[in-house]
Structure formats: C-alpha cells, structure tokens
Amino acid sequence: MDEPGFLMLASPDNPTAQMTVVSPVADSWDPHTSQSTLAVEVEDVDAAYTAAERRGYQVVYPLTTEPWGIRRFFVQAPDGSVINVHSHV
Template identity: 65%
Template sequence: MRVVRVIADLRVPDVEAAKSFYTDYLGLVTEEFNMGWVARYTAPDSGANVQLVTRDATAPEDPVISVQVDDVEGAYQEAQRLGYEIVHPLTTEPWGVRRFFVRAPDGNVINIAYHRA
C-alpha cells in the first residue's frame, strides 16, 4: 500500500456556515465536492486541502483524517492481519469511494480510502 494523500477531517456543525472562513479568510477554493455532510476545500497553488464534516453519512464514527491509498484492499487485509479494530468495513460507498475506517492504537479513527481516477 502506498499513501497518495492525507486530508484533515474537521468536525463542524454546519458545512455551509463554516464555508466562508475556509474560502474567504484562508483563501481555499470552493470546492472539490460538497455532499452536504462533507465538503473539500483546496488551496489553489499548493493543493493543500481540508474536509469539513458534520457527521459521516454511512459510518458509525467520524474519522479525524482521510488517507487515500493506491491499494485499499491490501490496506484492509494488513489492518486485519495486525489486529487493528475495523470501525467501518471495506465498502464501496454510493458516491463511488471504496473505503474502510480503522482505529489507530491511540484511539483516532482513520478513513482509509481509494478514489478512482
């Protein structure tokens, strides 16, 4: 498994209400996507980004980061082999992302995802 990108998942009560701080003040472009409960904003020059999340639509817990990988099946098998707690099983979500959530030994929930190009 190779990590392609790591994105902070910031918990907000309302994506639309939080939007202006991240776009107007920080200058992130609006938006790579907005599904109502999650939206990604990106810096136009550097590609740095952040996701604002109200509550994950399909998982029982919210992740603190999303880690995009090139082999999500391999990452899932390795997490199981190492005995890590799987919080959300390997799933192809309705919006096309294949992902699972794993709890790190420190307690943080991590979204491991593969996005088709």
C-alpha cells in the same frame, strides 16, 4: 466540493493534497463519515485492508464500496480516533 455537512478543499498546485471538514449534518447522507477524524487516500485500499487485518488493527467500518465511487474502511487508532482509509473506484 461542498455538500451538506461536508466541505473538501484541494490544493490548486497539488490536487491530491486535500482537506475535508465534516459536521454532524453529514449524517443525513452518510452516517459514517462524521465518525472519522482523518481520511487517507491510498493507491490500493484492498491491500491496505489486508495489511490492517494482518497487523490486528481494529476495523470499525468494514471494507465497503460506496455508491458515490469510494471504496473504504475505517480503523481505530490507539488514541480512539478513527481513520478513514479509501481509494476512488
């Protein structure tokens, strides 16, 4: 997938293994994506969100269903990096 400020590369042998490169240009369509340094897709994002809250992780973007079919939230790691945890709707 190639969008302004956003490039996603997927393995041809394992399409669920993906890498996304984001630049500040992405802010024009999604100001939140460029805040994250890592994205992790999980099977059940609602369960992951509940677990993150229960463990006291710092949620810096609330659980949200985005118009483009992703349900996600962001947590901040101890080193300050932001992790985008998501599932496809």
